[in-house]
Amino acid sequence: MIDLYKAKKAFQNYISQYDMTIPSIRLKVVHTYKVMECSEYLCKQLHLSKENSDLASLIALLHDIGRFDQWMRFESFADHKTIDHALFSSQLLFEQGLIRGFIEDCQYDKIIQDAIEQHNRYRIDDGFDERSLLFIHLIRDSDKLDNFRVKEEERIEDILYVSLDKVNQEHISPAIYQQFFHQELIYAPNRQTHIDMWLSYIAFIFDLHFESSIQYIHDYHWVERSFERLQPVNPQVNQEYQTLKQIALEYIQKGVQYES
Known part of the structure; x- marks a missing residue:
């Protein structure tokens, strides 16, 4: 079972340790919720079930969870100069065990992990089944769609430095x-x-x-x-x-x- 209300509360608790007055931190918080909205839009257009829509929303909520530590460590979101934020997000969730704070049911773990790790790849790796690819494509598209909003609403100085x-x-x-x-x-x-x-x-x-x-x-x-x-x-x-x-x-x- 996916409890999005509980997951959102857990996310709010997680990000409370970061300073929201830092523009780049605030940007990623807003981005997370907007990616969820884009995911909901796509799921509605695709007529997905509630279970699949909720799973896509959970992936959207967690896809950039490593971004906050990335910024605090490096003051940069440039993965090729710092760390791969998708793999780091996956490590936080599945190696350090943060995932259980967002969802108790472990049946979705592999799909969540694969989708998060693939969401920023230049090309998707081979070998995924049709169901996994659905969620990989959903988070990749949702993330890209909100990036257009980010690039319009945020100051150029906060985007390009x-x-x-x-x-x-x-x-x-x-x-x-x-x-x-x-x-x-x-x-x-x-x-x-x-x-x-x-x-x-x-x-x-x-x-x-x-x-x-x-x-x-x-x-x-x-x-x-x-x-x-x-x-x-x-x-x-x-x-x-x-x-x-x-x-x-x-x-x-x-x-x-x-x-x-």
Whole structure:
């Protein structure tokens, strides 16, 4: 049995040890609950059972639980420079035993662990059965969907750790431009500039699994809103930026037409 009320109380108790006045800590708390909302949206669109919907919500609640210690240790969320936050979250839950504070029933442990460990992978590992893949795709899509809200509501300084003026003066790395141009998910360690980072977030659309996720991006105009936050000052860079915007918009529009 999954008791989401109990799980949410346990989560509140867990995060109470962290300073909520730290922007990055607060950001991840809000993100956690918003990912749950995105998960609920997808589950409703997919007409999943209450059990499956509740399990997806629990995974969403716990998927970033390692982020808080990650920030306190390194003052960074860059996994390739610090620790893999998904594996660390899994270790906290299943090696250190925190999972039993969120759910007593152990029958879902393997699915929860697999979904959390796979949610930030560049590519999903092979070997998962259909049921496991359902929850892996749900948390991956839900996480990506809320990242668009995060990138709009939060200050650029709290997301990219530099001023907006500095970002707008940068260039787009050729490798990143080519990956985006060919509608590919961007491999994080390849990013060289903060504009590269920004484009890598928008490129999440190329890895969305569910048609409902594409519809969500379309309905909220997330591609347009994300691109509008930056205004590269170099004419050539701005032209490249607008080209990639058009590619992203066409990708979403095609996905919506395919669904209808």
